Amino acid sequence: MEANAPAKKRIFSGIQPSGELTLGSYMGAIKNWVSLQDEYNCLYCIVDMHAITVRQNPADLRRRSVNQLAQYIACGLDPAKNIMFIQSHVPQHAELSWVLGCYTQFGELSRMTQFKDKAAKHADNITAGLFTYPVLMAADILVYQADLVPVGQDQKQHVELCRDIAQRFNGVYGDTFTLPEPFIPKMGARVMSLGDPTSKMSKSDPDGCVYMMDKPEDIMCKFKRAVTDCDACVKFDKENKPGISNLLSIYCAATGKTVDEAEAAFAGQGYGIFKPAVAESVIELLRPIREEAERLTADKAYLESVYKDGAQKASYLAEKTLRKVYKKVGFVAR
Ligand code: TRP
Numbered sequence: 462m463e464a465n466a467p468a469k470k471r472i473f474s475g476i477q478p479s480g481e482l483t484l485g486s487y488m489g490a491i492k493n494w495v496s497l498q499d500e501y502n503c504l505y506c507i508v509d510m511h512a513i514t515v516r517q518n519p520a521d522l523r524r525r526s527v528n529q530l531a532q533y534i535a536c537g538l539d540p541a542k543n544i545m546f547i548q549s550h551v552p553q554h555a556e557l558s559w560v561l562g563c564y565t566q567f568g569e570l571s572r573m574t575q576f577k578d579k580a581a582k583h584a585d586n587i588t589a590g591l592f593t594y595p596v597l598m599a600a601d602i603l604v605y606q607a608d609l610v611p612v613g614q615d616q617k618q619h620v621e622l623c624r625d626i627a628q629r630f631n632g633v634y635g636d637t638f639t640l641p642e643p644f645i646p647k648m649g650a651r652v653m654s655l656g657d658p659t660s661k662m663s664k665s666d667p668d669g670c671v672y673m674m675d676k677p678e679d680i681m682c683k684f685k686r687a688v689t690d691c692d693a694c695v696k697f698d699k700e701n702k703p704g705i706s707n708l709l710s711i712y713c714a715a716t717g718k719t720v721d722e723a724e725a726a727f728a729g730q731g732y733g734i735f736k737p738a739v740a741e742s743v744i745e746l747l748r749p750i751r752e753e754a755e756r757l758t759a760d761k762a763y764l765e766s767v768y769k770d771g772a773q774k775a776s777y778l779a780e781k782t783l784r785k786v787y788k789k790v791g792f793v794a795r
Pocket of ligand 1: 475597
């Protein structure tokens, strides 16, 4: 490295271990994270504290949190290049979250579309944690002074709120937080549900979703059942053919082909040929990831060493910010 090369920018992102990772998690997020790991200083988190904003089975949450780390690594995230850790292992997230909550308006949180959606879905359990979820997310980002936050379109509003909170705090106490920017991959495939191609593929919708750890025969079966239309022509047309367009995007992301190339390859062929071909492309894409994740999942000692090391490094960085913040708001030094 050159002596005075500019410092690498810092990236923070995370996924909730609230369900098994999906093809959408891979194509929409983790694949992109892998491409950033050489040029940026990245922290990739397993946000278990966010997961409990809706009720979780404790044994499942614990198993999925560790397996998610195995899957991050199997996708190509290198623990030597990135800080990978479990959110609840770094107490500074919760500590900063409390402070930031005192600089966030009730009205702002009420306007969050994800809160409104989840509150409607879990109408019998609308907790304070669900309401303040975006404050904890702001703490995740600000505690590391992250410059960039790779997220999907649906999380943009949360990153904007995070910026607003940071700006407000900086306005009162002087420069404290780096203002982060959402980093939305331009052509990062937004993978849609196989059952309802107008909504995003979600880990809580087992029918419309392919899990990263699904066996080849299950993947084949899910693609064969994917909702399409009845004109039997493989053409990208998001408006009128959302199902086929989604399958084309998946096929292109899996094979590296362009949409034109894919359309040409399937010209004159029906969906009976096209759907299994998409399934095959996904099976071959996921096969090495699944095999490596299975191998790593069995190696509990290795995974433990990775998340412990990650938490230690993360906590070192987070503590610097937290100390500054506590001092600014007027807490007595410990
Ligand atoms: N809210 C994000 C999601 O559901 C997960 C998340 C939590 C996150 N904290 C974060 C993403 C910080 C980016 C940065 O997808």
